[in-house]
Amino acid sequence: MKRSLSGIKPTGNLTLGNYIGALRNFKNYQDEYENFIFIADLHALTLPIEPSFLRNNTKDIVAFYLAAGLDPEKTTIFLQSDVSAHSELNSILINYLYMGELSRMTQFKDKSQKMNQNAIGLGLFAYPVLMCADILLYNADVVPVGEDQKQHVELCRDLVHRFNNRYNKELFTMPTPVIPKIGARIMSLSDPSKKMSKSDPKGDIFLKDDLNIIRKKIMSAVTDTGSDVYYDPINKPGISNLMMIYAALSDKTIEEVNEQFKDIHQYGTFKKIVADKVIEEIGPFQERYKAIINSDLIDKVLEEGAKKASYVANKTLSKVKKTVGLYVRKK
Numbered sequence: 001m002k003r004s005l006s007g008i009k010p011t012g013n014l015t016l017g018n019y020i021g022a023l024r025n026f027k028n029y030q031d032e033y034e035n036f037i038f039i040a041d042l043h044a045l046t047l048p049i050e051p052s053f054l055r056n057n058t059k060d061i062v063a064f065y066l067a068a069g070l071d072p073e074k075t076t077i078f079l080q081s082d083v084s085a086h087s088e089l090n091s092i093l094i095n096y097l098y099m100g101e102l103s104r105m106t107q108f109k110d111k112s113q114k115m116n117q118n119a120i121g122l123g124l125f126a127y128p129v130l131m132c133a134d135i136l137l138y139n140a141d142v143v144p145v146g147e148d149q150k151q152h153v154e155l156c157r158d159l160v161h162r163f164n165n166r167y168n169k170e171l172f173t174m175p176t177p178v179i180p181k182i183g184a185r186i187m188s189l190s191d192p193s194k195k196m197s198k199s200d201p202k203g204d205i206f207l208k209d210d211l212n213i214i215r216k217k218i219m220s221a222v223t224d225t226g227s228d229v230y231y232d233p234i235n236k237p238g239i240s241n242l243m244m245i246y247a248a249l250s251d252k253t254i255e256e257v258n259e260q261f262k263d264i265h266q267y268g269t270f271k272k273i274v275a276d277k278v279i280e281e282i283g284p285f286q287e288r289y290k291a292i293i294n295s296d297l298i299d300k301v302l303e304e305g306a307k308k309a310s311y312v313a314n315k316t317l318s319k320v321k322k323t324v325g326l327y328v329r330k331k
């Protein structure tokens with residue numbers, strides 16, 4: 001059976017962008033693939049973060065995974081920091097990616113340019129190396145991600161070529177990024193030129209927002225001049241973003257949504273339909289989350305997940321160590 005691997009980093013409150021671009025799709029892989037889904041908590045340390053915030057976000061993500069329909073019997077749900085092989089493979093792979101290619105990563109450029117240039121952590125720069133370790137430890141065939149993570153998976157593909165060629169063996173499986181056709185890049189509701197992002201929350205809808213707040217945020221989303229509702233991301237970015245949200249949550253294509261709204265000539269009416277759709281989906285999701293977040297299910301799932309993930313990851317790590325010439329004692 002082929003493997004799928006994905007994760008979310010607990011850097012903030014999860015947004016509707018994370019839900020549509022990632023979380024909502026994860027359960028689709030658990031019947032077809034051997035599914036590994038983790039919480040990328042080591043990645044969350046790449047920017048300064050309050051410890052209690054990180055801990056709470058981590059618990060939240062486990063509860064969100066379960067509320068989104070991930071079944072621990074079918075999907076291995078685990079914490080990155082529970083599987084030490086991630087850090088160990090990172091220490092090896094860091095020698096096989098180059099500073100030039102890491103400095104060209106869009107996410108690094110975006111995040112680092114907002115920072116004091118003398119205080120950019122090495123971890124932020126080397127973020128894609130750890131992400132390669134995450135993917136390659138499980139020999140993942142597919143990596144479901146939103147648009148912004150595609151570049152990192154492509155860098156990982158370069159690393160696989162380089163590593164396998166250097167040692168003349170197919171040690172690592174070539175991963176393929178899987179980007180949702182609809183909703184791979186949900187934009188901010190207050191500035192549709194910017195991605196909705198949990199660590200830079202402007203115009204975000206959070207998955208834990210009160211439903212009334214969600215409605216208010218959608219009703220006051222920035223729109224464009226005019227009153228017709230059609231998809232045109234260049235000239236109507238605000239309306240197009242709301243259409244994208246609606247399409248993703250209705251499992252419809254943009255063409256179908258264009259057709260559905262062609263006779264609506266009032267943004268207010270359109271926004272109300274979008275708000276109803278978001279609430280129809282997020283309302284029951286929040287109820288499931290509330291039933292899980294204070295139960296002992298979270299620790300049980302993580303404990304079981306750590307065992308299963310470590311077993312697979314340690315096997316790969318051992319092969320890599322032998323391949324690069326590290327001495328591995330017979331057991």
Ligand code: AQP
Nearest residue numbers: 008009011017021022145146184185186196197198199
């Ligand atoms: N706005 C978005 N639209 C669609 N997909 C999105 N994703 C993130 N934002 C959107 C997808 O969510 C998954 C988890 O992302 P991550 O936690 O690994 O970090 P990220 O990609 O950097 O997401 P954020 O929310 O912007 O986090 P911060 O602010 O911490 O960097 C990924 O599959 C991502 O593509």
